[in-house]
Amino acid sequence: MIASTPLTSGRTEAKACSSVVVCVPTFRRPEGLRRVLQALAAQNFRHGGRTDISLLVVENETEGPARAICDAQRQALQWPMHFMAEPRRGTPHTRNRILEYAAKAADFAAFIDDDEFPDEYWLDELVHAQRTYSADVVVGPVLPVFEAGVPRWIEQGGFFERPRWQSGTELDHCATNNALVSCAALRATGLRFDTRFL
Numbered sequence: 001m002i003a004s005t006p007l008t009s010g011r012t013e014a015k016a017c018s019s020v021v022v023c024v025p026t027f028r029r030p031e032g033l034r035r036v037l038q039a040l041a042a043q044n045f046r047h048g049g050r051t052d053i054s055l056l057v058v059e060n061e062t063e064g065p066a067r068a069i070c071d072a073q074r075q076a077l078q079w080p081m082h083f084m085a086e087p088r089r090g091t092p093h094t095r096n097r098i099l100e101y102a103a104k105a106a107d108f109a110a111f112i113d114d115d116e117f118p119d120e121y122w123l124d125e126l127v128h129a130q131r132t133y134s135a136d137v138v139v140g141p142v143l144p145v146f147e148a149g150v151p152r153w154i155e156q157g158g159f160f161e162r163p164r165w166q167s168g169t170e171l172d173h174c175a176t177n178n179a180l181v182s183c184a185a186l187r188a189t190g191l192r193f194d195t196r197f198l
Contacts (some may be wrong), residue, residue, distance in 0.1 A: 014182050017107050017108045017131060018050065020053055020054075021054045021105045023112070024058070025095060026057060026058070026059050027059065030069055033114045036114055037057075041076040041077045042120055044124065049131065052106070055077060055082065057082070058083075058084045059094075060093070060094045061087065098111075099193075103183050108130065110126055111178070111181070116177060126140065129180075136182040137179060137182065138180040139171065141162060141178070142162060
């Protein structure tokens with residue numbers, strides 16, 4: 001299990017974020033999807049400034065459990081939720097479906113995976129960092145949370161620790177499991193994930 005908290009990168013003169021679509025790709029992780037939706041329903045905001053928010057879940061199969069989970073969680077959410085199925089198997093196809101939707105849906109797309117859960121200020125901090133640094137991309141660390149029974153040497157070994165940077169650091173790459181990305185940049189670059197890497 002992974003927890004997400006934000007940190008910034010990519011200093012440009014991007015438009016300030018006024019709308020965001022939170023994007024969750026999923027594949028055969030019903031408990032993980034349920035957990036991340038519950039955590040998204042519990043998001044809080046302390047920095048102020050209006051942000052229009054919606055949620056997109058894309059499941060990488062047509063008859064999986066995600067639609068029923070989304071329907072069950074829909075009323076608990078603070079924002080509208082959209083569901084799509086992507087029948088072409090593979091993470092790049094799922095993420096490309098997200099990019100196609102997000103580019104038309106909002107100013108920014110926030111990405112989080114179905115094996116993660118955000119802290120209560122996750123989205124607020126990502127948006128606040130974007131507004132502070134006028135960034136096209138804001139990324140944050142993904143922190144491991146170990147379940148009971150994991151050998152102590154695994155926790156102490158730091159095998160799942162990833163680099164962390166001071167807020168405002170400019171980076172030349174990032175992952176999409178805890179990121180806020182400008183949809184204008186997506187439209188301008190035509191960015192897509194390479195489907196050769198399935």
